[in-house]
Amino acid sequence: MNSARLVEWLVVWVYRLSPYAWLDAGMARMERRDHGRWRQARYVASECYIVGWLVLSVLLWWQASELPAWLAWPVLLRIAGILNKEIGVVLFGRCKITPGRIVAATGRTIVLALENYATAALLMAFVYTKMGRFHLPNGESGVLDGGHALVQSLSVQFSMSGAYRPLDLDTWVLVMAQSGFSFLFSLIVISLFVSLLDIGSDRH
Numbered sequence: 001m002n003s004a005r006l007v008e009w010l011v012v013w014v015y016r017l018s019p020y021a022w023l024d025a026g027m028a029r030m031e032r033r034d035h036g037r038w039r040q041a042r043y044v045a046s047e048c049y050i051v052g053w054l055v056l057s058v059l060l061w062w063q064a065s066e067l068p069a070w071l072a073w074p075v076l077l078r079i080a081g082i083l084n085k086e087i088g089v090v091l092f093g094r095c096k097i098t099p100g101r102i103v104a105a106t107g108r109t110i111v112l113a114l115e116n117y118a119t120a121a122l123l124m125a126f127v128y129t130k131m132g133r134f135h136l137p138n139g140e141s142g143v144l145d146g147g148h149a150l151v152q153s154l155s156v157q158f159s160m161s162g163a164y165r166p167l168d169l170d171t172w173v174l175v176m177a178q179s180g181f182s183f184l185f186s187l188i189v190i191s192l193f194v195s196l197l198d199i200g201s202d203r204h
Contacts, residue, residue, distance in 0.1 A: 057122035125153035132171035134164040
């Protein structure tokens, strides 16, 4: 087994742990009986799942001060799941609805990827309210409140450089992990745009 196959196997294995993968697998079985109806239902379910997480991420960040710290762990798993699925779709043509390994980049694919990117930024803002210690401009240190956490997350997400300096190793690891996520996800989105341009040029 070469390294690419190993990574592909790992990506698919992680994807199958997702609740959405279980739902889609059940709908895929129903699709064999009524292709048109259930294929469309799978598309709708995919979009609802992504948009639902986007709405939930806003609520988590908004109500962060009222929520327990342990929620940060499942949130981190969701962020990892977002990156895992996008890698599966773009690199290996897996973890997607349409059969086959070829990925046809469309406006829908790119929009959903960008929605996932926004979701990850908001989820990380929630995580920063529960984990990590930062040095703030007023000289204080500790976990970030909602506003500062959002600034920190968006700063890392769009520039791969945090707005506030981490104060310990665990916090540095957290920030660098988000930077790595942002870098890889940016490459994925760029590749989708390039594929979309190639498809558009072929049609002309």
